[in-house]
Every structure is written in structure tokens, then in C-alpha cells.
Amino acid sequence: MNELKVPTMAEFIGRGEVPEVLFWVGCAGSFDDRAKKITKAIVKILNHANVKFAVLGTEESCTGDPAKRAGNEFLFQMQAMNNITVLNGYEVKKIVTGCPHCYNTLKNEYPSLGGNYEVVHHTQLIQDLLNKGRIKIEGGSFKGKKITFHDPCYLGRGNDIYEAPREVMVNLEAELMEMKRSKANGLCCGAGGAQMFKESEKGTKEVNVERTEEALALNPDVIAVGCPFCNTMITDGVKHFNKEDKVKVLDVAELIAQAKDL
Amino acid sequence: MISILIFILFFSAGSIFFTLNVLKVRRNILLGKDINRKDNPSERWKIMTLVALGQKKMFERPIPALLHLFLYVAFIITQIELIEIICDGVLGHHRMFRPSLGSFYTFLVSFIEVLSVLAFIGTIAFLSRRNLLKVPRLVKSELNGWPKLDANFILLGEITLICFIFMMNGADEVLYNNGWSHASESKGTFGLAISSHLGPILFGGMSESSLHIIERIGWWGHLTMVFAFLNYLPYSKHFHILLAFPNVYFSNLLAKGKFTNLESVTNEVKLMFDPSAVVPPSDGAPMRFGAKDVTDLSWKQLLDSYTCTECGRCTSSCPANITGKLLSPRKIMMDTRDRLMEVGKNMDANKGEFKDDGKSLLGDYITAEELWACNSCNACVQECPVNIDPLSIIIDMRRFLVMEQSAASTELNMMFTNIENNGAPWQFSQADRLKWKDE
Numbered sequence A: 001m002n003e004l005k006v007p008t009m010a011e012f013i014g015r016g017e018v019p020e021v022l023f024w025v026g027c028a029g030s031f032d033d034r035a036k037k038i039t040k041a042i043v044k045i046l047n048h049a050n051v052k053f054a055v056l057g058t059e060e061s062c063t064g065d066p067a068k069r070a071g072n073e074f075l076f077q078m079q080a081m082n083n084i085t086v087l088n089g090y091e092v093k094k095i096v097t098g099c100p101h102c103y104n105t106l107k108n109e110y111p112s113l114g115g116n117y118e119v120v121h122h123t124q125l126i127q128d129l130l131n132k133g134r135i136k137i138e139g140g141s142f143k144g145k146k147i148t149f150h151d152p153c154y155l156g157r158g159n160d161i162y163e164a165p166r167e168v169m170v171n172l173e174a175e176l177m178e179m180k181r182s183k184a185n186g187l188c189c190g191a192g193g194a195q196m197f198k199e200s201e202k203g204t205k206e207v208n209v210e211r212t213e214e215a216l217a218l219n220p221d222v223i224a225v226g227c228p229f230c231n232t233m234i235t236d237g238v239k240h241f242n243k244e245d246k247v248k249v250l251d252v253a254e255l256i257a258q259a260k261d262l
Numbered sequence B: 001m002i003s004i005l006i007f008i009l010f011f012s013a014g015s016i017f018f019t020l021n022v023l024k025v026r027r028n029i030l031l032g033k034d035i036n037r038k039d040n041p042s043e044r045w046k047i048m049t050l051v052a053l054g055q056k057k058m059f060e061r062p063i064p065a066l067l068h069l070f071l072y073v074a075f076i077i078t079q080i081e082l083i084e085i086i087c088d089g090v091l092g093h094h095r096m097f098r099p100s101l102g103s104f105y106t107f108l109v110s111f112i113e114v115l116s117v118l119a120f121i122g123t124i125a126f127l128s129r130r131n132l133l134k135v136p137r138l139v140k141s142e143l144n145g146w147p148k149l150d151a152n153f154i155l156l157g158e159i160t161l162i163c164f165i166f167m168m169n170g171a172d173e174v175l176y177n178n179g180w181s182h183a184s185e186s187k188g189t190f191g192l193a194i195s196s197h198l199g200p201i202l203f204g205g206m207s208e209s210s211l212h213i214i215e216r217i218g219w220w221g222h223l224t225m226v227f228a229f230l231n232y233l234p235y236s237k238h239f240h241i242l243l244a245f246p247n248v249y250f251s252n253l254l255a256k257g258k259f260t261n262l263e264s265v266t267n268e269v270k271l272m273f274d275p276s277a278v279v280p281p282s283d284g285a286p287m288r289f290g291a292k293d294v295t296d297l298s299w300k301q302l303l304d305s306y307t308c309t310e311c312g313r314c315t316s317s318c319p320a321n322i323t324g325k326l327l328s329p330r331k332i333m334m335d336t337r338d339r340l341m342e343v344g345k346n347m348d349a350n351k352g353e354f355k356d357d358g359k360s361l362l363g364d365y366i367t368a369e370e371l372w373a374c375n376s377c378n379a380c381v382q383e384c385p386v387n388i389d390p391l392s393i394i395i396d397m398r399r400f401l402v403m404e405q406s407a408a409s410t411e412l413n414m415m416f417t418n419i420e421n422n423g424a425p426w427q428f429s430q431a432d433r434l435k436w437k438d439e
Helices: A009-013 A026-031 A033-048 A066-069 A073-089 A100-109 A122-131 A165-170 A208-218 A228-240 A251-261 B002-031 B041-053 B058-059 B062-091 B103-131 B146-179 B195-203 B206-234 B236-247 B263-273 B299-307 B312-315 B329-349 B363-366 B367-373 B379-383 B388-403 B410-422
Strands: A021-024 A094-097 A118-121 A146-149 A175-177 A223-225 A248-251
Touching: A021 A033, A026 A033, A026 A228, A033 A228, A033 A251, A066 A073, A066 A100, A066 B410, A073 A100, A073 B263, A073 B388, A073 B410, A094 A100, A094 A122, A094 B062, A100 A118, A100 B379, A118 A122, A122 A165, A122 A251, A122 B062, A146 A165, A165 A175, A165 A251, A208 A228, A223 A251, A223 B041, A228 A248, A228 B058, B002 B062, B002 B206, B002 B299, B002 B329, B041 B058, B041 B236, B058 B062, B058 B195, B062 B103, B062 B146, B062 B206, B103 B146, B146 B195, B146 B206, B195 B206, B206 B236, B236 B299, B299 B388, B312 B329, B312 B379, B312 B410, B329 B388, B367 B388, B379 B388
Parallel strands: A021 A094, A094 A118, A146 A175, A146 A223, A223 A248
Antiparallel strands: none
């Protein structure tokens, strides 16, 4: 395996160069053991396609999304203003991120605070790379496998992006299946609205169990996701049903990287 | 002559009473905070045409959509007949549009009759769905009591209205068959699609005077029901038949994931970063972050609450509600409206001034447990056929809980502290943020 090339923004500036795009890794992508693998898959794809990208590294900080959804607007705006200072300092124009929550916040909630960037989700960037022929996939290790995609709320309903992840996965030549509740009618994984960071309220079932049950009913080989938090919730759901040996939960970026054996 | 007078009195009283009530609702809605929803009129007209007039989102669920369409189209088209009834009533004519419209009149009234039959079927189906089939979203606990009664009143009212239409047309048909109708001096048939067959079956062989009485009961009954409905609207969930249109027009046109950035907070944060920053002066009103009561919400959120017809599509798609949590987005809207009406009544009783009643939307109507169960997934917003946004109310109330009452749970407070200190919701050092690269 080639070594990952992960230059920082500071290194680019030091060389007097400007990257094509800033890769916003996000807190989950930086610290969560499972999500770090997604981060690496994204980097492998970027490296493979020779995309000139940079990360902020230790200069990156939480976008403030979980604070905002939990009602702490103060903390959100403090985070936002700090991040905007850093991003504007580097004159960042385009951002790609693997987290739909970061995506939504950077794209929609930063502009009125002074942060204006072109923001894309990693599935959109991969789609673009495929369209431009910068990466090519013909089948690969997922050919003929049964895959169902779970729409992240903040990518789907939140920002009306339903097709990019699906169009990317078409290249896997797998059997793509839709759950009954998909796209605009997709069911949340149970992590949104800061639920990731708290116990759920009293109820009869956990949301991730409800959602995973629906996915497992299709008898898939892979449940594909596009969000590190969905990944955690659905993975837990699969474990709840003791299906972790049969069903994999993988990010779209991991599917592409593994299909190409990157 | 007397009947003309009675008609005009009845018509005026009904209209004035309705207008007064609508003005009251308008006043209540405008208790909300200002928000700009007048930009981009062309997009707004488009969305209103598609979603309100065209019922676009209803068809996500085809069966109730089709049944609802019967009632909706019948309701709109029947208004044409109502115009004739009003003209007849004021001028003392009988079927005054018939001579000038000729065969088109036959077509139009036949069309109304066919739609009325379809609406009748729809209404019976709706009554069964609520009371016999007990469709889950139509029998949830927040509908116990008045809301359930309200729904059945409306449906029974619609059935009654349809019966009056066929009494009127059916009896008149038999009168015409016998040469007794006020519409024509000769014998004949109106040739209407339903009543020319139904009339003789129901009323054939009756005396001229009985037929005239039945026809008048139908005529006055129709009119009375229309005015009863009209004046019932401001007290009922059925108000959606009017408010759906402005409510969809004033929809949020931005991405659903985008939440508002509180300007009051922006000003505070700017001052924290730079004490010499120039921020717009406050208007003197005491600042409150987030929403505790209905007057902290925007007028659009309040309009949403009056527009809600309690169909429960939001609740049936809410992940929290599906998994047995207390939260129901429909209840959020019902509570908002109930509290707003309470505030309105309070103002009416106190010469237009609100007298503190020690109550508020948060706490007395909506509990923190409901608010904290929300996933902010926008399923409720997506589902609503008239673009109501329960999520924005939930978030505004969370803001009050967190920023005014510091009432977040320990876990959430820990997440806040971590973000503040480490720049991540977990306890990892920001200095380790790039470590993944070498692992």
C-alpha cells in the first residue's frame, strides 16, 4: 500500500502553492476509530486521482453543528467565527468533507457569518472525479453484491442530495437495492440533532434498530452510508441483530477505495 | 320578499362574524416576531401552485390523496353553485344562471353532482379510516377529546352538505317533471347527471307542496351549512382549507438543513471577539434567546400552527415517535395553536393587552422530554403537505432551554465543554487532530 499523502494547508502556503480543494476531515473523521478508516479511504481516492488537496490538521476545529442542533447557538457561532477566521486566512475557496453535518453547516450556516465557500460532500467530489475520468472503476470486488444505501438526513432531506452517492455506486456493478423509506422519505439513523452525544429519551425501541431492521430485511451484503455518525449507528444496529459477520456497513468512499483495491 | 330579507340578514351576519374572527386570528398570528418571507415572489407563486393548489405532496400517499382530492375539487367547484344560490337569494330568482348558460349549465351542475358523489364516498372513507379502520396516525393520543370530535364534526358536516345538494336538485327535478318548478313553466327534466335519476327515486309521487318544502330545505340547508362551516373554521383544524394557500406561499425556500443564525447571538459573539465591534443597537426590548412562549416564535411559525389540520403525516414519519418516544411533531403544532388561542382570549378579556397568566408554551404545553427526543432529521418538514415546519419550533425551544435556563443534560453539557476546550465533541486534544494519518 502506498503511503498516504496528507499535506496541510500550512505546508501548501509555505511552498507558495494553492490546493484545488480543502479536505475538511471533521471531528468524527479525526478521532473516531471507525470514521478514521473512512477518512483514509477518502485520502486514498484523492491521492489516486492526483487531487491537490490539503487538510487544516490541528487548525481544524468542530464546525459547531452538534452545539447548534442542541440549542447552544452561542457555542456554535463562536466555533463558526473561529473557523471562518482560519479558512478566510488561507483564502479557502472550495471544501470537501466526508461528514454531512459539517457539509451542511459549512455550506448553509457559515455564509451569513462571513464564511463563503463552495462546499461539496465527498460523494459529489468522487462523482465529479469519475465524470472527468480522473478515476475509473469497472466493477471490482463488489461486483454483483447486494448493496443498499442509507440516506443521511443532512445530505438528503437537508440539502436534497440523493443522486451523487447512488451514481457513484452504479460504477461498482453491484445490485443496488432501495429500502422502502429512502431518499426524501429516508428514516434517520438516530444520531442527528445531537442525539449522538446523549442517551435517547424513553421509548419502545432505538431508532438505529428500527432503521437497521429495515435495511436487513433486504438481505444485503453491504449497507452503504455517507456519514460517520450513520456509520456508527447502523454498525451498532447490525451488531444488535448479530449480523456483523454477514453484513458490512461501509461508507461510499470505502466501497470505491476497496473496489479499486487502493 | 321576506325570504329575501331573511337571506340578506343571514348572509350579512354570517359574513361579518367570520370577518371578525379572521381579524382576531390575524392579530394572534402577528403577535409573532417578524421574519422576511416576501422575497422571490415568482418562486413562491410556483410553490403555492404546485403544493397548495396542485396538492403535490399529498400524492406521496396515493389513497388518502385521491379521497382528499374528491373533497377538495368538489369543495372548489361547488362554490360556483353557491354563487348562484347567493344571487338567487338576493334577487329572489330561481336558478338564474340556467337560461343564459343553457347546456353549459347542465354540464356544470352535473359536474358538481358527480363530484359531490365522489366527495360523499371520500367522506365515508375518511370516517371509516378514523373510526373503524383506526389508521394509526389518526388515533394517536394527542387527538383524544376535542381534536377527534372536531374531525368527525367536519366529516359529518360535509355529508350533510352533500345531502342538502341532492335534496335541492332532486326535489326540483321531480317538480320540473310535473311542471311545478319555479325554474320553468313547462314539464321537463334538468337532465342533471345524478339528480335526474336520484330525484324521482327519492321523491317521486310526492305532492307539489311537499316537494317545494324539500327543495327549500335543501336550498337553505346548503346555504346554512356553508355559513356554519365558514364560521366554524376559525375554531377548527379545518381552517387549513383557506390558510394552506398563504402558508405554502410563505414557505421556507432555503435548504431544510439550514437553521437560522440568531442575530442577537451574532452581535454578542462579535463583541466577545472584538469589544470595539460595531453592532446594531438593540431596540430596547429585553433580549430572550430562543422561544419560551408563542410570542417568541415568528409569525410564520404561528401561521403554521393555525394551518395544521392534524393529519399526522409528520408524526407518522418522525423517527422519535415511530420508536415510542413522547415527541409528536403534530402535537407541537397543536400545542402552539392552543396556547396562541389562549393568549388571544386573554387579550380579548383584558382590552387587548396580554395579562400574565403564569403559563407558557414551554412547560405548560410542551415538555423538555419531547424537545430532546428530536433527531432534527426534517422528516416532519418533508412530509407536511402544506409546508409546516415543526422542527424550527423545537430548535427555538431547545435554544431557550440551553441558553436561558442552562437546562441541557449532563451529557450535552459535557459535549459543549469538549467543543469549547478541545474543538471536538469528545475529549480529545486538538493537537492530536492529524494523528490518524500515521496510525
